Amino acid sequence: MTDLGRDRVLISSDFGDYALLSRDEADALQAGGQGLSPTRRMDLAARGLTNVSGAVPDLDEAVRRTRKAFLLEGPTLHIFVVTLRCDHSCHYCQVSRAAVGAAGFDMSLADADAALDRVFEAPGRDLTIEFQGGEPALRFDLVRHIVLGAKSRNADGAKALRFTMVSTLHHLGEADLAFCAEHEIQLSTSIDGASALHDHQRPNPSRDAWARTVEGIGRARAALGEHAVAALPTVTRAALNDPHGLVDTYRALGLRSIFLRPVSPYGFARKTARVHGYSTAEFLAFYAQALDYILKLSAAGEAIEEVYAAILLRHIWSPFHSGYVDLRSPAGAGLGVMVYNYDGLAYPSDEARMAAETGDKRFALGRVDQPLDDLLASPAMSWLAAGAVAEAIPSCDRCAFLPYCGADPVHHAVVHGDPVGDRAASDFCERQTGLFRILFEHIDKGDPETLRTFTAWAFRKDRREVRTSGFVER
Ligand code: SF4
Incomplete structure (x- = not known):
């Protein structure tokens, strides 16, 4: 669960499904879910966003075959x-x-x-x-x-x-x-x-x-x-x-x-x-402006893509x-x-x-x-392994961006001296968090032209092939 500000909270499952909740809904969910409307409760359950962990073994297998297929x-x-x-x-x-x-x-x-x-x-x-x-x-x-x-x-x-x-x-x-x-x-x-x-x-x-x-x-x-x-x-x-x-x-x-x-x-x-x-904050301000400009050009019909946003959107919207x-x-x-x-x-x-x-x-x-x-099997790989699994890294393990993010033990070893690093002081994490926030803000705003562009990027389509922007939580 990650607070995005403006009364919006992001929750996600290991499978990468997500929902954008109001703060009241997030509080109700944390209190056991009884305060949620029946429709919302069923909606979250259908997307594996309630009681998932350890309860549905097939889901773990499905994650390995889709999002984590690279393991094989x-x-x-x-x-x-x-x-x-x-x-x-x-x-x-x-x-x-x-x-x-x-x-x-x-x-x-x-x-x-x-x-x-x-x-x-x-x-x-x-x-x-x-x-x-x-x-x-x-x-x-x-x-x-x-x-x-x-x-x-x-x-x-x-x-x-x-x-x-x-x-x-x-x-x-x-x-x-x-x-x-x-x-x-x-x-x-x-x-x-x-x-x-x-x-x-x-x-x-x-x-x-x-x-x-x-x-x-x-x-x-x-x-x-x-x-x-x-x-x-x-x-x-x-x-x-x-x-x-x-x-x-x-x-x-x-x-x-x-x-x-x-x-x-x-x-x-x-x-x-x-x-x-x-600073990372300066880069994020630059990135947000550049992305807004690219989205404007794209909405006007120009074929243009920001590659890193496309990668993150693929992780957010595609099961792969x-x-x-x-x-x-x-x-x-x-x-x-x-x-x-x-x-x-x-x-x-x-x-x-x-x-x-x-x-x-x-x-x-x-x-x-x-x-x-x-x-x-070298000592260097064993050393890096300590920071190689984001699901086991403090802070990442509680972060709603986790299914779309990754671990970078080399970066943290270079900058922090050890492969795990400290996410509170990590420029990698600060940048990732900032970029996810920028994208989820756009998703939450729901501008149809932006969502159409995002869909095209996420699924590697020409924007003209996207008939609707797909399902987006509101
Ligand atoms: S690096 Fe930061 S943004 Fe990525 S999963 Fe870990 S805590 Fe979340």
Whole structure:
């Protein structure tokens, strides 16, 4: 049960069903439910919002098969850091990147092959191989080797493979893009805002980072198709004052989705936090304004999506998990994601390897040539397990947002020193709480155009396909 203010209280079940109650109704429910109207009592019982815990064993099983189905899949996202080298020197960079000409910062062929062995030890059918860096395009030969190696190991088609690559797009030549098109490698790049802001925050040697990325988006679209390239910003203090401007930059580039990510507290970025950082309250104020603007554009018929809201709405309205590994319980670290670093070490998440790059070695699971089961049974995984299950974390266990939220033991280990952390002082929790409140306020207000947009985002539909906004509690 969580108080949303304005005489509204949110209650939810393990199954993710919810109801928005008045304070009087919430008090009556806490007192045993006798003070509720018979209709309300039956309504809550039908949605599993009364006397659920432990009383309906089938419900637990149903939760495991829907919201927690990822438990049976093992790691599905496999990140290959093929090189740490990069020609950008982004102010907020999350890793201590290496200079373009530096030696000793590329993955060896032997480690790439060993990591592929780990990928195919994962039990799940749907596997994503993601290339990151540094700038992975500087070692596109390794990218080719890994893609072709994965495909040849999957000759029987037992796995559904998906490939993604995070790149500035500056170094992808025509032959590289043709390879991406042939093997359906989805590209993701960074656009931090208009050219002046982007070039200031993401300097490259020729000081033309924005122009070259925009040119790369055009070339990639021509080779791979309109929807094969996504972009996302890192929201720094400089972007905070102009949420409309950031959204308009994406619209002008023909980008139909934007993932409003705050600047990371990890790795190298911690050193520049004073310049680029801000409070969670400031981020939430920015986010609320940006979301209002996006909803207005959407209501006017423009196809545009805020990615994180769509993930949270999928968790709130759909019986299934979104697949987003950074927000689930048990946490995705190791159980949903494996990172194979350029130096042959394996990590449970990208954030863990970023923390390791700045000297914090507690997160390494072992080497890529160890079996996946050994990596998952490593001391680092046992250490992180203490904070991996949100249902067992004090405060989360009583929070009505719990079915839609997740645990992030790596974040809390980095920021608080231990994987459980303290939710009362957790910026992760403060941000999650704030974002859920923003979304539930919109749901409670019930503007039909907003609900139509939310429904489209939650169920991955074109807004024009949504005939009604569905059932919404009032
Ligand atoms: S992290 Fe915060 S918002 Fe998420 S379930 Fe825990 S207490 Fe609730």
